[in-house]
Amino acid sequence: MIKVPFNELKLINKKYKKKFLYQVSDCIEKSNFIKGKYNRILDEIIKKKFQIKHSLLVKSGTDALIVALRSFNFKKNDEVITTANTWISSAYAISLNGATPVFVDINQNNFQMDIDCFKKKINKNTKALIVTHLYGCPNDMNKIKKICAKHKIKIIEDLAQAHLAKYNNKIVGNFGDVAILSFYPSKNLGALGDGGAIITNSSVIYKKCKLFANYGSNSFQDVDHKIIGINSRLDELQAAFLSEKIKNLEYEIKKRNQLAKIYNSYCKKIKIQNIKITKNSISSYHLYPVLIKRKRNFVKKLLKKRGIECKIHYEKPIHLQTAFKDLNYKKNSLPITEKIANQTLSLPFYNGISKNKIKYIFNNLESINKSLKL
């Protein structure tokens, strides 16, 4: 039996270890722990790589969403449209900012927000849209932008899984009013703990976010706190680690795309449905989900027995989570989202996985496929 873990962070992070140990010592020597030199270096690299004017480093992707949405000053009855087949943070950020999340269904092919469903949910209360480029796959931003411009809807792009993905040759994060990144350890640009960033071309949004994330104060020197804020800053040690790791981000995404080509041809060969990447876009391939049309959980268990660790993104859609029971969504209210939640299975997928392991994954999927007549 070959052991195939879902991810191998030790392998991925190994090449930054030596430099990081030097950076830790540098931070200790200089006692520079908050918003120090490494925060500044990382901010500059992010702006360059994402081709964007402003970057604000915060404690996590969830904080980035909460802080970014705070800049829109939502009022009671305001609605923010989003999808339910993602990590729960986007919906939390809406609720925690006093607006109501409105969930729309997804598209069968690319598993991203269905743009026709989005159009149908727009009403006079719709103030914003969170577009999550899930798994790294960009949505059709031309269509989305046109609709949002017509209805004066703000766009927040969630790039937690889509670092440096492109749509129409432009890096995602540049299509909306503001975008967020997560540096959760397993993300394509993963830290050694939590981390996140807000990126935007709007200096107004940037200033509002910065104020809110810094205790509502403009700087350490300013003793007057202008608004009620929070403390959300990226730890200097995480910034140090990321400032090195980010240098290889384009290379890592290119490698992930090469890996995806291999996975795609296996999927075609054994007739397993994968994501059809949106036209004119380049995915950052954070995850590689396939659809197992019957007995998904059983297949996951069988693969585990054979040493292959798979995960599910996401098993329980947000609209059916207890935390959102007051929104009164019933089962089958988002049929494609719910169907995919029952069928999706993320395969082990990371740079450095051997050809042998990939072959082993698909040979097993094929034999299970045949025996279960999936």
Ligand SMILES: Cc1ncc(COP(=O)(O)O)c(C=O)c1O
């Ligand atoms: C799509 C998406 N949005 C937001 C988040 C939240 O990021 P974090 O875990 O850094 O708070 C995550 C990650 O976990 C995510 O995958």
